[in-house]
């Protein structure tokens with residue numbers, strides 16, 4: 001019910017390689033620039049800025065017709081952001097894949113200036129770290145919007161539920177804010193025609209008062225969300241003139257022995273890893289690209305997406321909710337060892353990202369697991385403490401989903417010291433690509449001996465194929481090599497009783513930083529089953545034949 005202005009468009013833009021502009025008045029003394037950058041977009045997707053890593057400044061204006069309370073929301077700024085409104089620092093945020101916002105009380109009618117400093121530099125304490133195997137685009141990579149708010153409004157909604165047969169009890173925690181005078185409001189929650197109301201008293205704002213209300217509704221005849229029938233329900237909260245809606249799906253997730261259970265029955269996952277990447281937009285993902293990706297993924301017979309290696313655009317999760325696609329979401333701890341975790345504030349940054357990911361995406365039924373890290377040094381004792389902290393925090397925030405991480409199995413004799421901490425383990429393995437010496441059945445046997453009763457999926461396996469490279473010998477980097485490699489692996493995993501599924505590395509080719517180019521032809525990670533423009537490689541068609549419809 002709120003009037004919303006999207007600030008998509010061409011913002012003024014200038015890079016600041018010497019980092020001269022730390023002071024707030026920087027924009028005023030800034031060299032005049034005619035340069036514009038599209039929002040949303042990653043600047044490294046522009047040929048002139050393809051390698052640029054460092055600070056840059058954006059500027060735009062927006063207009064209010066009347067004096068209003070407003071909330072300014074950034075769905076993602078990669079990676080370190082400081083926002084200035086009319087010359088004053090308004091809000092800062094670290095982390096390139098979760099949203100942040102600021103509420104402004106009684107903003108005057110007329111034009112307002114918005115300046116954003118963005119830094120995508122990676123260093124010893126950044127997430128992701130330097131050396132990560134994807135191009136960490138800088139910029140305002142998701143939408144920015146201004147919402148007009150009444151004095152009393154819903155700031156956040158947290159829904160949780162218990163299922164008993166086809167009966168659901170939904171508990172809602174409604175966080176309210178008051179920007180005005182003393183007020184009394186009815187707060188109503190409606191789900192599937194069942195309604196409950198409470199009346200709250202709110203004192204005058206000084207300057208902003210937060211209040212939380214707990215409501216509960218119970219109703220029967222619940223249809224569970226499943227991959228075949230992804231039934232969604234809308235929860236609506238009204239508080240005076242403010243109406244806030246979100247969708248949920250009812251389903252249960254658990255593990256039993258080496259099985260992963262959805263609604264009490266074992267599931268087999270057949271999935272892909274997907275980076276948010278495209279040559280034209282970088283991390284920014286127009287809706288049409290998301291639907292196109294999902295279409296290709298589903299047509300090949302896949303039912304799962306591992307959002308490697310960071311929280312995805314909420315709209316993509318909406319689509320997965322509607323299509324019955326399973327999603328594993330992750331935070332960008334990519335190949336961190338104990339020493340890196342010990343550097344301040346690496347763990348705190350990850351805990352914050354985790355909290356933001358879980359609280360922003362907790363209503364999406366498609367998200368079935370939170371992944372706390374990828375290929376971190378879990379063979380070292382030193383990883384237990386940070387892993388435990390991350391797992392505990394995830395469970396505190398959300399006990400309705402499974403917790404996992406991806407373990408790096410590429411080393412002979414590898415052991416994992418943290419596997420008992422999670423619900424199931426993801427195994428990343430590149431036998432026959434980076435390393436020789438093991439067949440997939442031998443690899444699975446080895447894994448089974450080590451992980452025993454822990455449910456497992458093969459979360460990464462793959463081979464690079466330069467698009468169009470076709471040879472009779474099917475040597476490495478050719479499409480036939482990749483096709484045979486993936487077919488062999490997928491058939492082995494599908495026959496195995498031990499693994500509960502797999503996610504192929506990877507859906508599409510992705511851009512990598514220039515310094516990786518000597519072992520990543522075309523400056524791309526070429527392990528996609530479609531190329532960076534989504535043109536299928538041979539492996540795509542073969543897997544489509546192998547997987548059931």
Ligand code: ADA
Nearest residue numbers: 133374375428460505525527
């Ligand atoms: C790792 C990593 C991926 C990618 C992959 C590869 O397992 O998790 O991000 O780098 O290897 O292509 O080698």
